[in-house]
Amino acid sequence: MPKYLIIAEKPEAARRISEALDSKAKPKKIGRVVPSFVVKNGDCEIIVTTALGHLYELTTTISDRTIYPVLDYKWVPKHTVERNKRLEEWLEEMGKIGSGVDYYVNACDYDIEGSLIGYNVLRFLYGVSDYRRVFRMKLSTLTNREIQEAFKRMSPGLDLGLVKAGETRHIIDFLYGINLSRALTRSVLRFLRTPYVLSVGRVQTPTLNILVEREIAIETFIPDPYWVLRAEIVINGETHEALYEVEKVQSLSEVKRLVEEASSKKAFVEKVERRFEKISVPEPFDLTTLQREAYRVFGFTPSRTLSIAETLYLNALISYPRTSSQKLPPDIGYREILEKLSENSSYTKAVEKILSRGVLNPKQGRKDDPAHPAIYPTGEWKEELNSDQLKLLDLVTKRFLATFEEDAEKVICRNILRIGNVRFIMKGSMITKKGWLEVYSPYYSPEEKTIPLLKEGDILTVKKIIVEEKFTNPPRRYNPASLLREMEKLGIGTKATRSEIIETLYKRRYIIGKSISVTELGFSIVSTLRRFSPKILSAEMTRMVESDMEKIESGLIEEEKVVDAAKRELIEILREVGNREVDVGKHLSNSIITILRNRNVIGKCPVCGKGDLKIIVSRKTGKRFGICTNVFRNRCMLTIPLPQNPNKVYATDKTCSSCGWPIVKVVTRKRPWYLCVNPSCPGKTNPPKKSA
DNA sequence: GCAAGGTC
Structure with a gap:
């Protein structure tokens, strides 16, 4: 046997x-x-x-x-x-x-x-x-x-081809990552009292570079003025708005001309248009799509979503989450899952409706994964779920149900008006068929706007024409979810590691904030590498590694050759960095010193508005408190009490919604909580207990 | 206390 x-x-x-x-x-x-x-x-x-x-x-x-x-x-x-x-x-x-x-x-x-x-x-x-x-x-x-x-x-x-390709990927990442990280870490040693860990890698560094480029685009952005024209129209005694048919008018002389031409007090209804549009059923969730949606709907960071999904998976409530597939193959047993889901009263009606149609044919997305299907609920249920888990499970379940549903439909109405010689448009839209939107509620509801029903040839009264000057906006900063999407687009990192890599950038203090800004240290890392190893800044390195891996897999090139070439290149780079160690170290350590100095800054001083509010520990008493840096210059008086040891207090980028003062994170032995540092904050319903 | 990739 x-x-x-x-x-x-x-x-x-x-x-x-x-x-x-x-x-x-x-x-x-x-x-x-x-x-x-x-x-x-x-x-x-x-x-x-x-x-x-x-x-x-x-x-x-x-x-x-x-x-x-x-x-x-x-x-x-x-x-x-x-x-x-x-x-x-x-x-x-x-x-x-x-x-x-x-x-x-x-x-x-x-x-x-x-x-x-x-x-x-x-x-x-x-x-x-x-x-x-x-x-x-x-x-x-x-x-x-x-x-x-x-x-x-x-x-x-x-499959030795795959094996060798994989091994080479590990080796290349290891050699580049370890060596460049060590080179930079070593360079700052002589300038700092305590060592500061710096890191570089094939995925984290191009990701940092994306953020640096966005930061530069924002800094160098020059806003352009433009003008928006609106007409206020009276219909049945009520005032409604219509917009000039060109959304943005680029010059002031054009605006003047238009206002003159539209000086009539009457508006003619030239045309009434009605157009129907489909709102397609969404694709099943792969991990990235789930992370993006959970960020949009609940504000969960991608890494938080992954960790919640992991728990749901280990409790057999959802399928394997680290997938890049948007496909739901019949093998998973649609009917059985649906029937189990219907035992939960929140989904009973939705399931009945889906089953009543007979054919089960869920929407399939474009993306695929060789090893796993898309994320779907198993239909099982557990009593003891916390609120995060309940939220994510509900989102996954409703998304799964939605894929069996029909497209939604909306009607877009446009009343096209003519005032003098100028065309203005009144636009509205309404959902005419709910389709999948019903089961996916409340996670997506397209905006609806009603407009008055008009007839072609109607004549209306113009109340006035409003001209508003606006300015073009700089590109938006990335947030963890949009950055994740960008990484996926560029093909760097994998579904299971991207969110972790973003966390690493935060941990090293290369980046800061939910709306992500690059710190001075982040900039210094990128400028240093641009000088010595521009390749590791771009997604190109990933593409090269990938193409080498494909060649190894199909036997076109040997593993050893690829590794040797990488080693030779690396030795060259490391020699250059070594020659310039003092130079490099000075540059990087200056940024690190700024970070260390700012580490205990919890925000701008809300009293004088000029100094920084800082956490300090008294040398004499060992007590922790907050103080404005302007106190040392006799320009401010503000000091505030803070929780004492064994609790720890950390700066956040949040401010209090009731008084605008900075908020700190207090980590206790039990669980962390957030505290507005204003001792007389009006929003304080539960004043923090004095700690011993 | 160094990478990126799996997974708990």
């Missing part, structure tokens, strides 16, 4: 695979830390075990983080790098579970990383060198039927 070991990428996959392959759908669970299963399937015995994402990672023997170049690297168990007891036990038990089998099956996600995760387990944990004992199973939706088919049709050997 041949014995197989199937290796999944994650516990959920191992569970699904073992249930699908067991003839009685009751696999026997083994393993204390690693969810693993013994499966009976015909005349073979199968053990299903699982990795936990990457179990191995690259490291270097040069552990001092101020020494470079680092050109040596090797794969080591992940737990040896970050001292993770759980991963250590995981690897140990996984090794035992897989000993003594005849065949190994890599059933990790069918993509580059999945191929590499399985490969590393095979070579490092099980010491497999004979690829005749190895198979690759190709899975995407993890439904019973698909898993059974994939097991029958698994291919012999491994």
Whole structure:
């Protein structure tokens, strides 16, 4: 009886695979830390075990983080790098579970990383060198039927092309990231009392550069004036507005001419137009779309959305969230999910309506993912969900229901008026068919505007013509959600890592604020790299790595060649930076000193308006309080009490909605809360308790 | 206390 070991990428996959392959759908669970299963399937015995994402990672023997170049690297168990007891036990038990089998099956996600995760387990944990004992199973939706088919049709050997491509990607990112980070970090050492960690990477640095370019576009923006013309029209005793047919008038002389030509007191209704427009059913959620929508609807940051979605997934309430697919294949079992959802009274009516139409044909989006379908609810329900989880689950559920619905429709009405020689337009719109908007409520409701019903040939009274001067606006700053979208557009980062990378930029203090601004340090990092390694600033590096990976995958170029070329280039860059170390260090450390100085600034002083309100700790008493920097110059008097240790107080970019004073974040042993620093704030319904 | 990529 041949014995197989199937290796999944994650516990959920191992569970699904073992249930699908067991003839009685009751696999026997083994393993204390690693969810693993013994499966009976015909005349073979199968053990299903699982990795936990990457179990191995690259490291270097040069552990001092101020020494470079680092050109040596090797794969080591992940737990040896970050001292993770759980991963250590995981690897140990996984090794035992897989000993003594005849065949190994890599059933990790069918993509580059999945191929590499399985490969590393095979070579490092099980010491497999004979690829005749190895198979690759190709899975995407993890439904019973698909898993059974994939097991029958698994291919012999491994997808070594994908593996090598993946390994090269890891090496290139590692070498560039570690070396450039160390070079910059080292340069500032001699100028600072305590070390400050700087980082550079193939994804984070181009992302920072996007923000710098936007910042420059905003700073150099010159507003242009333009004029808007409106006519106030009296209809049945009520005043209504019509806009000049050209939205923006570019010159003042043109405005004067128009006003003269429109000097008549009568408006003729020249035409009444009615046009119907479809509002299409939205695509199913992939992770990025979900993150964007949750930001729009709830104000959740992308990383918060991912972490909530993760919890929902681990509670089996939604499908796998780290997907870039917008497709809902029939395999997931539409009807069963819908029927389960209908048990929840909030969705009963919507489901009944969908089922009553007979055919279940959800909208499919454009984007795809080799390893997962779009995000959908499983139909399960749990009592103990917090409000964030409830919100996100409701959003995912309603989006899923919406994809089975019909397009909505609106009518756009335009009353075209002529005043003298000039045409003005009164525009309104109304939803005429709710379609999917009904189940997706309250998450999307297009604006509606009613206008009076007129007939062609009607004559109306003009009350007056209003001219308003306006100015063009600079480009908007990015927020975490729009930045995420831009990264996706440029193809940098992956669905699972983009939000983390944005967090890294905040953590390093390269950027600040919800409406993102680049700090002086962020600018300095970019200008330094522009001098020494412009390639890492652009998305071009990602494209090059990708094209090299494709060549490696199809055997057009060898892994070693790509790595050697990268090393040579890197050595050159590092030599240049090394030669200019003092120069570079001075530039960067100046920005760091500014950041450290501003770190305790909680906002502008609300009393004198000139100084900064700062958190300081008294040398004498050890007490924490807030003080305006102008107090030291005898130009202000403001000092304010703040919570004391063991609580911590951090600056935020928020201000109080009732008094406009700065708001600080207070981190207690229990949970963080936000405090307006104004001791006599009128909005304070619950004054904070005095801490001991 | 360094990257980006998996996953809890």
